[in-house]
Amino acid sequence: MTLELIFEMISRAFLLMLPAYVSSPGAVISHGKIPVDRKKKFFDGKRIFGDGKTIGGLFIGTILGFLAGVAIHFALRGTPFSGIYGGFLNIGLISFGGLFGDLMNSFIKRRVNIERGGKLPVLDQLNVVFGSWILCFIFSRNWFLESFTPPIAIIVLIITPILHRVANIIAYKIKLKDVPW
Ligand code: CTP
Ligand code: MG
Numbered sequence: 001m002t003l004e005l006i007f008e009m010i011s012r013a014f015l016l017m018l019p020a021y022v023s024s025p026g027a028v029i030s031h032g033k034i035p036v037d038r039k040k041k042f043f044d045g046k047r048i049f050g051d052g053k054t055i056g057g058l059f060i061g062t063i064l065g066f067l068a069g070v071a072i073h074f075a076l077r078g079t080p081f082s083g084i085y086g087g088f089l090n091i092g093l094i095s096f097g098g099l100f101g102d103l104m105n106s107f108i109k110r111r112v113n114i115e116r117g118g119k120l121p122v123l124d125q126l127n128v129v130f131g132s133w134i135l136c137f138i139f140s141r142n143w144f145l146e147s148f149t150p151p152i153a154i155i156v157l158i159i160t161p162i163l164h165r166v167a168n169i170i171a172y173k174i175k176l177k178d179v180p181w
Contacts, residue, residue, distance in 0.1 A: 013155040015072060016080050016147055019091050020098025020132045023065025025167060027099055028176060032056025036103065042110065049106045050116040058099050065095030082143050090143050093135045101131015119181055125161035 014021075032054025035047075042048045069091030073081050081087030105127035109120050123130075136144035148156070172180035 009151060010155055010159065012080055013152050013159060015076070016152070017094065017129070017132065017156055017160065018072060019065040019069035019095035020128045021065075021163060022068040023061040023095040023098045024102060024128055025061075025171070026064035027054075027057030027061030027102070028171065030054065030057045030060035032058075032060070044111065046110045046113070048110065049103055050110055052116045053103050053106050058096075058103075061099050062092070062096045065098065066092055069095060080147060082147075090136065090140050090147075093139055094132045097132030097135035098128040099131070100135060101127035101129065104131060117179060124181065125164045126157065128164075129156055129160050 034055045035049065035051050036053045036055055036058065037048035037050070039051075040048055069081065070088070073087050073091060078087060081090045105120065105123050106116075108123065109118060112120075114120055133144070133148065136148075168177065169180050171177040
């Protein structure tokens with residue numbers, strides 16, 4: 001395998017996940033107010049998702065991730081999200097899927113007694129990936145299986161935690177987040 005091929009695969013993996021890489025920080029800058037769970041509690045008496053997951057965050061984040069995906073979609077003439085007119089669904093699934101994963105992550109965190117802002121290693125870094133993949137597998141399976149081949153999937157699993165770490169340190173430094181994770 002040549003170095004060139006490796007770089008090509010890394011950029012392909014990055015482009016495929018780009019809508020989710022934009023929708024997540026998009027939710028953070030949204031300053032959403034209304035919690036997705038509307039302050040409701042789950043059967044265990046704890047919040048379903050908590051105050052950190054807002055409707056505004058889902059909305060603004062999904063739109064920003066979608067726009068970022070559409071921009072590269074046209075710039076690259078339809079690749080890697082499939083045909084130039086067919087790619088919108090896939091872009092939307094990756095964008096919203098990232099936030100869906102983040103929501104599921106918070107659901108799990110509340111169930112195991114991790115308060116808002118607390119850490120859950122591995123899932124905190126990869127929820128965005130799993131959320132996108134789950135939605136793509138359900139709603140766009142052929143494209144998902146063609147696009148996220150095992151090597152591409154492995155690259156995504158490696159680069160996402162790195163990008164997550166870098167983004168969170170930046171968000172902390174510019175005081176967008178209170179903690180550097
Ligand atoms: N955010 C939002 N809506 C979302 C996701 C994030 O409004 N769907 C905003 C919230 O202000 C949140 C911040 O982005 O506090 C940081 O996101 P994140 O780290 O995912 O949330 P936490 O506050 O850490 O909460 P949790 O423990 O539930 O992950
Ligand atoms: Mg957090």
